Amino acid sequence: MATTPAESQTIDRGRLHVLLERERRRYASEHPRSRELSRQAQTTLLAGVPMSMMGMLPGAFPLFFEGARGDRLTDVDGHSLIDFCLGDGGALTGHSPAAVVEAVHRHLDEQGGLTTMLPTADAVIVGAELGRRFGLPLWQFALTATDANRWVLRLCRMVQKRRYVLVFNHCYHGSVDETIVMVGPDGTPMAKPGNVGPQIDPIQTTKVVEFNDLDALSAALAPRDVAAVLMEPVMTNIGIVLPEPGFLEAVRALCDESGTLLIDDETHTLSAGIGGCTRAYGLHPDLVTVGKAIASGIPMAAYGVSAEMGERILADPEADLVDTGGVGGTLAGNALSSAAARATLERVLTEPNYEHMVALATRYSAGVQAVIEEYAMPWMVLQLGARAEYRFCAKVPRSGGESWAARDAELDEFMHLSLLNRGIFTTPFHNAALMCPETSAADVDRHTAVFTEVVGELRS
Ligand SMILES: Cc1ncc(COP(=O)(O)O)c(C=O)c1O
Missing domain, CATH: 3.90.1150.10 (Aspartate Aminotransferase, domain 1)
Known part of the structure; x- marks a missing residue:
């Protein structure tokens, strides 16, 4: 209507x-x-x-x-x-873009192999280039930004041993179960109307507050039960909603005070520049997710983590990161995506x-x-x-x-x-x-x- x-x-x-x-x-x-x-x-x-x-x-x-x-x-x-x-x-x-078409053709004609479950030299270069742009040293790849977000939320929950994640009202981070939630009429979280078949009511997994509302964010983080805040530094999926002066710095400070990890989803805010808002505004998230354009539309997404977060992830003896534990996928990091991402970063998103x-x-x-x-x-x-x-x-x-x-x-x-x-x-x-x-x-x-x-x- x-x-x-x-x-x-x-x-x-x-x-x-x-x-x-x-x-x-x-x-x-x-x-x-x-x-x-x-x-x-x-x-x-x-x-x-x-x-x-x-x-x-x-x-x-x-x-x-x-x-x-x-x-x-x-x-x-x-x-x-x-x-x-x-x-x-x-x-x-x-x-x-010609540079990407050329790189893809070169890969297919000269090397061959679309996907092998083996890393390529291009992947190493893409990780380094993403690190330079977003200021985070360690990267892994996914095929969609949805998957990148899904996987970082799992990793954050795993290392933090906390129940909730927090998102902002009317966010969109892909079809990620925990994020399909909104502020209800009484100010408390509710599943978004139309949420298709959620495994559990997302209010059990997620807190949600309004963007630019530091009091609400502070109150939500205070019990120290939020593993991570997942945000776009500028909201884009409900129209552009800009952070008020000082808001992003205050989010970082509130995360630090409450031991909460901060994830910047730069999938759309990549429009701000070569390293999204993270680079343009000098932000310091613990994790970054990015997708869509980074391989010019060939399926490819990535998430980057700080050195400390990397250590915490790898230190967990219980975590099954290499088999069927819930992060990763057979096509992620494939040779074609990696070649396209390298050409995109080196020659198109310049x-x-x-x-x-x-x-x-x-x-x-x-x-x-x-x-x-x-x-x-x-x-x-x-x-x-x-x-x-x-x-x-x-x-x-x-x-x-x-x-x-x-x-x-x-x-x-x-x-x-x-x-x-x-x-x-x-x-x-x-x-x-x-x-x-x-x-x-x-x-x-x-x-x-x-x-x-x-x-x-x-x-x-
Ligand atoms: C901020 C943000 N994150 C993640 C996604 C999910 O991207 P994809 O649909 O490529 O998985 C979107 C999609 O619009 C998005 O806007």
Whole structure:
């Protein structure tokens, strides 16, 4: 059901409905091949998509894509789209960057072997490079950020011998059981509505407080029963929620006081720079997790630990780290992922490319801000490095809860579909735009022009 925050009441809802219907009809008529594939998929794929989140695309059926390169995506009906979604971050590198394609081909043509359950020289280099970027010396690999988070939470519980982990309200760290929890109406934790088949009620494993609420965090950590805090240094999955000045330092201090480990999940905040927020803000987490873009979209994720944490992990005589104890997987650290990660880190997610990406996100934000002002929309735009996002509220949200209250499903669909119908693809679950090395100023200006047209129509 569409939700309507107070600030969006200034929008003429009747007009919005008419425009949304028009955009739905246009999408349906201009994408016959996607519609046909979607029809066929209803009989071969559960819910008609290979992964349930793909069902969240705007329109009556999902867009099927044929190919993608750089920041361009071609759909099966032949439309060329400027891609600001970039696989929700997995293609922050741009689609199929030449350096990675070349490294993968070289590996396959010259060495061969996709996965062997043996380490490669590339893995050693990737560990060193991640260590340089994030300031943590010891790394292991996973295939998804979800798995990296799952495994570090296990490792933290193991060494800490504590019952709880703590996350922030409306976080997303992948489909990790302990994190699918939120602050309930009475301020205490509750399982997120819609949580699919949890093994146990996550309130038995997890404490949850609002981002930027140091009093609540302090109270939650005081009993010294929390093994680790798992956080994004800047929340990104409920819109961008920035830490208030001093918040991240205070989180570190509260963790130290209570003997709690601190994990920074940099999977999305990698947009902040080559070492995510950890490097950009000079943070000192005990563990870092990162995934998605680090091998340009070839499945690969990683977690890094401090020397002390490394010692504690390896010192536990009870822990089965090498067999079926619950961390690791046969495909993790495979040769293909490691080769792709090495090329990505050495040649794609580089300082010069970030300079370009951040400058374009700044240009994008300025374009959006100008439209917001021109049409006096009660909206705003925030930026985290190469990521920019507009929100349907005028006041900067301080927490996940405040940001959640500003959502507007109907307006979301209208914006996403209108942009898509005009050649701009944005992330279905966010109003975020990501810049990659191939994004150009002309692409950003095209977005600004389309955004101006769409918001103008909404206002007239
Ligand atoms: C912060 C964060 N961590 C972890 C994940 C999980 O990533 P994956 O779906 O690749 O496992 C996501 C996914 O959006 C994320 O945003």
